[in-house]
């Protein structure tokens with residue numbers, strides 16, 4: 001039987017104190033609802049229906065491309081009412097699986113097991129045991145341990161409140177049964193809401209056995225209601241990702257000081273020091289070493305590359321065997337070939353650097369094409385911008401640029417050319433020759449430095 005997934009995401013999330021709809025707050029750099037949708041997409045299902053309410057335009061703006069079915073719940077009258085909105089779009093002959101948009105770390109395997117419990121005579125609810133169950137719906141069982149009903153905290157008696165088994169909110173049931181039960185929901189309860197949880201008692205009355213799948217992974221069923229829970233879940237999520245990388249062989253100096261907001265593909269014997277932040281898509285070759293406090297965003301790094309402390313690399317390709325940093329900044333559209341050296345306080349933007357070339361100290365290289373085996377001396381600057389337009393600097397193979405030179409683009413430095421230190425180069429220079437622009441050194445005799453008057 002097909003599964004139809006209904007994700008409830010209409011809640012406002014008042015406790016986030018934010019203009020942003022709750023389900024758009026990010027976990028690992030992705031909206032929490034996107035996590036739930038991604039997990040839903042890994043299940044065998046025919047449709048994914050997302051019930052939205054507050055800030056629906058923003059939610060669809062950001063997640064519209066994910067190919068799910070959007071259903072509006074204009075007024076939030078309760079979880080039962082929310083599911084009801086989706087029912088017209090749900091095939092009768094299917095299993096309906098209800099998920100929450102603010103419970104982002106639910107695992108696929110758990111949901112697979114929950115769905116397996118469902119047939120004509122059985123429905124499934126996902127529960128967990130909490131030492132502090134306050135606020136949650138409680139699972140009420142009879143002496144034979146059979147589930148009888150769910151009672152919401154606000155409607156619960158003293159005796160019910162002592163129950164530690166709680167409703168996670170996630171359930172699976174045959175759609176045709178769900179349909180009938182939803183039609184019978186009333187809102188005569190402490191919150192004046194249509195509770196989805198009331199269908200449990202109806203199921204029992206109709207002779208359907210309610211199978212509770214109890215998970216002991218508190219994290220996967222934790223909902224996010226405020227910024228404290230958001231950061232707690234962020235750390236749990238990061239730990240999950242760190243452990244996944246370590247399981248694949250990556251060495252992490254400290255799993256609790258690692259942040260991956262995207263994806264990381266790593267080769268063999270990769271080492272990652274503390275406080276590394278990765279964003280977007282990061283690829284690391286074999287034996288790559290990433291130093292402390294490094295930020296990597298959308299970068300592909302070749303084998304045997306060493307990135308030293310406090311470097312920031314974004315939208316770049318780094319050739320095998322290169323050495324970057326410490327304190328290097330590699331900006332978008334940069335391509336470094338093999339065995340390049342980019343040293344401290346060097347900024348590179350939209351440039352290609354040939355194999356074996358070195359830019360070791362205090363430079364700005366922008367809009368440049370640099371050949372192989374080039375040495376760029378300390379303090380060299382490409383003057384790529386005239387205030388209105390940007391121009392290219394082209395440097396041939398084996399050129400040597402003396403320290404503290406300015407290359408005023410557009411300009412081409414010939415192959416094997418040498419530029420004398422301290423030069424301002426504004427015209428193309430010939431291959432293989434020394435070019436410099438400097439006034440002759442002179443000494444002014446008996447020159448006095450100004451003195452302060454007493």
Ligand code: UD1
Pocket residue numbers: 008009010011012051073075076077078079080081082100101102135136137138150152166167168169194195196197223
């Ligand atoms: C619900 C359950 C409770 C369970 C708890 C787990 C009910 C009646 N209660 O309580 O048994 O222990 O979750 O966290 O189901 N939503 C809508 N539209 C609405 C109301 C809610 O889309 O009209 C969505 C919310 O965005 C949220 C989810 O449904 O994602 C749960 O809503 P929430 O108000 O947090 O439910 P609780 O009262 O916490």
Ligand code: CA
Pocket residue numbers: 223225
């Ligand atoms: Ca809740």
